[in-house]
Amino acid sequence: GAVVSQHPSRVICKSGTSVKIECRSLDFQATTMFWYRQFPKQSLMLMATSNEGSKATYEQGVEKDKFLINHASLTLSTLTVTSAHPEDSSFYICSANGARDQETQYFGPGTRLLVL
Amino acid sequence: RKEVEQDPGPFNVPEGATVAFNCTYSNSASQSFFWYRQDCRKEPKLLMSVYSSGNEDGRFTAQLNRASQYISLLIRDSKLSDSATYLCVVYSGYSTLTFGKGTMLLVSP
Numbered sequence: 001g002a003v004v005s006q007h008p009s010r011v012i013c014k015s016g017t018s019v020k021i022e023c024r025s026l027d028f029q030a031t032t033m034f035w036y037r038q039f040p041k042q043s044l045m046l047m048a049t050s051n052e053g054s055k056a057t058y059e060q061g062v063e064k065d066k067f068l069i070n071h072a073s074l075t076l077s078t079l080t081v082t083s084a085h086p087e088d089s090s091f092y093i094c095s096a097n098g099a100r101d102q103e104t105q106y107f108g109p110g111t112r113l114l115v116l
Numbered sequence: 117r118k119e120v121e122q123d124p125g126p127f128n129v130p131e132g133a134t135v136a137f138n139c140t141y142s143n144s145a146s147q148s149f150f151w152y153r154q155d156c157r158k159e160p161k162l163l164m165s166v167y168s169s170g171n172e173d174g175r176f177t178a179q180l181n182r183a184s185q186y187i188s189l190l191i192r193d194s195k196l197s198d199s200a201t202y203l204c205v206v207y208s209g210y211s212t213l214t215f216g217k218g219t220m221l222l223v224s225p
Contacts, residue, residue: 032211043120043203043217044160093159102211103148107159 002028004096006108013084014116021079021111023094029074030096034105035067038091050077084115118217119143122204125220133194137219139187139204148207149180151189153200154218160203163189194223 003026013019023033032051036044048064050056050071058064068080077096081088091112095105122139129135141149149166164171166178166187177190187204204216 034211034213041217044215046212046214049211091157097211103207103213104162105211105213107161110157110159112157 002096002098002106004030004094004106004108006094006111008111009109010112010114012114012116015085016083019081019084019113021081021092021094021113023077023079023096023108025075025096025106028096028098028106030077030098031074032097032102033071033077034095035069035077035079036093036095038093038110044093047079081113084113086115089113089115119214120204120206120216122202122216122219125201125218126222127219128222128224129194130224131194131196133223134190134192135194135221136191137189137202137204137221139189139216141185141187141204141206141214143206143208143214144185146185146206146208149187150205150207150213151176151178151187152203152205152215154203155200160205160215163202191221194221196223196225199223 005024007022035047038044047062048056048058050069052074056069071077093110094108097105151163152160153163154160166180170179175192179188201218201220203218206214
């Protein structure tokens, strides 16, 4: 099956620093990648959708200048949390789908961010 | 009204029990429906798709009622390894999945 990796799996940083999270599709070309955030005991909330070579589409309430998304190739998307604050601490999960099946998303293992 | 609503949890059941989860969705134009399983601190993983005719995969049975906008998941003969959070997920087009909050299942010996 399709494999999606994320790096790092866990990061602890000081308030005010920026954190970059990478999402890679390892064995398929991901036309679309998705970034989700999940707070404890909450559902996954879609933050943004990105297509290779174009600007990401952000969900309402998600600050595009704070959560920078770059989807430079068909196998890599990055999410940068700029000037992170403690309230940004969360579980960030990416997913990807291929061109043929828009319903199926393959999830990365997630990145747990803790901002002190 | 939330787009996808699920039973509040947690459900605590003994091994061997049968347990049912319910889910309702608000978008009548939703196209496809799924149950995902999420273990603690892990990513969600697809458990099964849900079809109008109902479908079964081993101990798991999923049902869809489009008229009532209702989805269910039945787990028979619960195992300890079934302990997880079960997410009801709806696809409404444009590659977008909408997740329910999830229902936690705890199976005890």
